[in-house]
Amino acid sequence: LDTVPGIPVEEQPYPLPEGWKWVRLRQVYQINPKVIADDEKLASFIPMERIAPNMKGSFSFEILPWGKIKKGHTQFADGDVAFAKISPCFENGKSMLIKGLKNGIGAGTTELIILRQKYILQKYTFYLISNQDFIQKGICTYNGTVGQQRINMDFVRRYPIPLPPLEVQQRIVERIESLFAKLDEAREKAES
Numbered sequence: 001l002d003t004v005p006g007i008p009v010e011e012q013p014y015p016l017p018e019g020w021k022w023v024r025l026r027q028v029y030q031i032n033p034k035v036i037a038d039d040e041k042l043a044s045f046i047p048m049e050r051i052a053p054n055m056k057g058s059f060s061f062e063i064l065p066w067g068k069i070k071k072g073h074t075q076f077a078d079g080d081v082a083f084a085k086i087s088p089c090f091e092n093g094k095s096m097l098i099k100g101l102k103n104g105i106g107a108g109t110t111e112l113i114i115l116r117q118k119y120i121l122q123k124y125t126f127y128l129i130s131n132q133d134f135i136q137k138g139i140c141t142y143n144g145t146v147g148q149q150r151i152n153m154d155f156v157r158r159y160p161i162p163l164p165p166l167e168v169q170q171r172i173v174e175r176i177e178s179l180f181a182k183l184d185e186a187r188e189k190a191e192s
Helices: 122-130 132-139 153-158 166-191
Strands: 021-024 042-046 062-065 074-077 081-084 095-097 105-108 112-116 160-163
Touching (some): 074 112, 081 122, 095 122, 122 132, 122 166
Parallel strands (some): 042 105
Antiparallel strands (some): 081 095, 081 112
């Protein structure tokens, strides 16, 4: 990642701390990569209705042979981050932190965008695509007919992200999760 060129200064949204750099998603992630596996290998199949909304990152699946699901579906693997690209699922926050798949591989709805990167924390990636800036700007790029609108893939590829060192990514994830835990605690107190 140190060798990845940053975004020119004049295109950077705002200054970053030392050691961070602005990069575009396409510069650091494989977008919609393929999975290679034997057709007989069991894998997880995830249609859109099995993906939780509201940026929970969770999902359920059924188990099918890889040969049955690899064609005509989006492919993914443990460690990937996925999000819906179609309306209203994109704005409803249908997304996945992919882990726990049968044999570490899966396929599902074609209406997903997959991000793969083994040198950036999975949860850091998830929080990047969960932020309101990404969602609102993505909605502004919709194309297609009403009810079948999708975000523009060039927007996804070109979207600028702040990339801190790995240890800073971990601290950011821990801080976000700490704040979410406090929010959940306050919500439970308010309900009781």
